[in-house]
Amino acid sequence: MLKRILRLGHVFKPRQTINFSYKNMQSEDSKEQVITEGLATVKTSGNVFYNQVQEFNRDLSISVLNVFSRQYQKEKIKKQNDNSGQHEEELKVGIKNENGITILEALSATGLRSIRYAKEIAGVKQIVANDISRNAVENIKLNVNENNVEDLITVSENDAIMLMYQHRLKERFDAIDLDPYGCPSRFLDSAVQAINDGGLLLVTATDMAVLAGNSPETCYSKYGAISLRIKSCHEMALRILLQCIESHANRYGRYIEPLLSLSADFYIRVFVRVHTSAHKCKFTTSKLSMVYQCTGCDTFTLQPLGIVKTSDDNKQIKFKLPVGPSVGSACEHCGNSFHLGGPIWSAPIHCMDFVQEILQTAPTHLKTLKRIHGVLSVITEELPDCPLYFILERLSGTLHVETPPILAFRSALLNAGYHVSFTHTHKTSIKTNAPAKVIWDIMRCWESKHPLKEKRKAEKSPGNNILAKQPEKQYCFDLHRDANPQSRREGFVRFQENPLPFWGPGVRSTAMVGDDKMLKSRLNQGKRKRDQSEDKEEK
Structure with missing residues (x-):
């Protein structure tokens, strides 16, 4: 403990130098921007x-x-x-x-x-x-x-x-x-x-x-x-x-x-x-x-x-x-x-x-x-009374099969008489009023056209358990006229763009953080590595 105190005292001895460097850093952080x-x-x-x-x-x-x-x-x-006489x-x-x-x-x-x-x-x-x-x-x-x-x-x-x-x-x-x-x-x-x-x-x-x-x-x-x-x-x-x-x-x-x-x-x-x-x-x-x-x-x-x-x-x-x-x-x-x-x-x-x-x-x-x-155009197309959604890649990944085209999968649901839509939260979302049983039956029908690899069939997995059951009926993947919504046909900017500079929530404002706390934070940066290197030198 005494050695650690002495080391800290040696490291932090030139207090004036530290205060000076912090002021410089503070002034750089406080630069005005328009x-x-x-x-x-x-x-x-x-x-x-x-x-x-x-x-x-x-x-x-x-x-x-x-x-x-x-x-x-x-x-x-x-x-x-209405008798008040006030008008818009x-x-x-x-x-x-x-x-x-x-x-x-x-x-x-x-x-x-x-x-x-x-x-x-x-x-x-x-x-x-x-x-x-x-x-x-x-x-x-x-x-x-x-x-x-x-x-x-x-x-x-x-x-x-x-x-x-x-x-x-x-x-x-x-x-x-x-x-x-x-x-x-x-x-x-x-x-x-x-x-x-x-x-x-x-x-x-x-x-x-x-x-x-x-x-x-x-x-x-x-x-x-x-x-x-x-x-x-x-x-x-x-x-x-x-x-x-x-x-x-x-x-x-x-x-x-x-x-x-x-x-x-x-x-x-x-x-x-x-x-x-x-x-x-x-x-x-x-x-x-x-x-x-x-x-x-x-x-x-x-x-x-x-x-x-x-x-x-x-x-x-x-x-x-x-x-x-x-x-x-x-x-x-x-x-x-x-x-x-x-x-x-x-x-x-x-x-x-x-x-x-x-x-x-x-x-x-x-x-x-x-x-x-x-x-907002995608939002107007969303099904209002169907909470949550499936992801096409996740459905295929569970079964380890080739991913069907998004329009083909949507067409299968529409041809069966169900409703389906995208959501603004994911590009390959499947929001539908069809029960989960129908979703997996459609995937079984797709797997029959694009069979699973032999080495996958022997595995014990949730996907193989699903494929072990036969679909109740055959679903048609022919393109439905409503499979491609207007927002997609017209090329709207439907989803978030790729990350840009400064993308993310940023850092919390430091306007209410005192100088002492900021100084302590800066001094503690790299502290663990400094201590480890000094311990090695002593040994």
Whole structure:
């Protein structure tokens, strides 16, 4: 121990040199950069968080809020007495609208998003740009002044959670944007209380490793659901986040209405409206399901938490518990056991009318407009009532057979009378209302045309267990006219692009990290290797 202290003392003796080098590094990190995005131009220092890949996120949010602003104003006028004489007014961009919406950006960082909202969304009354960092707040104030949007943006230096709790009873917001670094769950309790009835909640989650099944125990502690390492993990991540928001809302007699749920790049993003109705909260159990995933062939089965039954005249509603489990002790296809995940949101995750309106009215100046049109076009083609999906390569890999062309497989389902679609989360996804038994029968028929290699037939595997059974009927792979959807035929930018420079969630902002902590972090870099080399020298 004494030797270690002496060594540390020898290494860290020239304190002035260390302080000098740290100041140099700090000044390099704090270099000012100018960012132009959309109609906004902001200046930021290196220790304030900014991720340029999130421009698609911000462009899409602007498109969504423009549609929401128009709809929300119409609904407010409709709720008021028709004799009041109030008529729908023209919503203007960049000008304060007294009857417009109020927006909270709880975690503003550079303030770029708030400034873009002020300059690119029609019908805004007020935007609160909040951040807990004093450096970030000063930066936001400077950028607000330079963009001439002082009359629309109020800058706040506060803890985001406490700020939302302060607005839970009065002066609620019409829209709250939560775009944190990592998991958003700690903000949800205050957010669902601080938003107006019918208001819009925009939530981003970037901890995809947790949501995609790499750490199911962590997922449960953060989101209240077990994640699975399933091929449709990106859609399951969206559904886990939606059930988490619904869970927080239900505690206060509120429920959510998903408008758009998106998986893009390294994050997921959901846009939901929050409504108030204790009666409607009773329907929540029928919107949630547990997921049984076969450990051998990855076949999934959903078990709803509740059932809603209505009378023939639709006047009486009964809430019942389902009979379960919906699977046996072993998979009926391959004989393996199951993993249990969830609960997940199993109701529709998009409002197709809302998505269509975004497509028709998205601002033309957006840099990522082509990608917005492409992704939303795929979403409009998704089957709304078929949670999760299969992956074509995974089906073939389980059986060790040649992968069928995607259009041939889709045609087999369509020729058999089932529905099928892609999803925006995966290029070779198979979202269908056909039961899993039909999926594997189609693969058996394909294997009969493209036989398995002899050396594979002797193996004991889930795939051979599936192939040991005969298909109930023969399926036709002739090309169906609807097999190739419009978004694919016209070459839309349907899926995320290959990673670009600065792709990924980036690093957490260091604006609130003290100098002492930063210095300690820098000094500890390579510490283990230094200690090992010094130990070898002593020996």
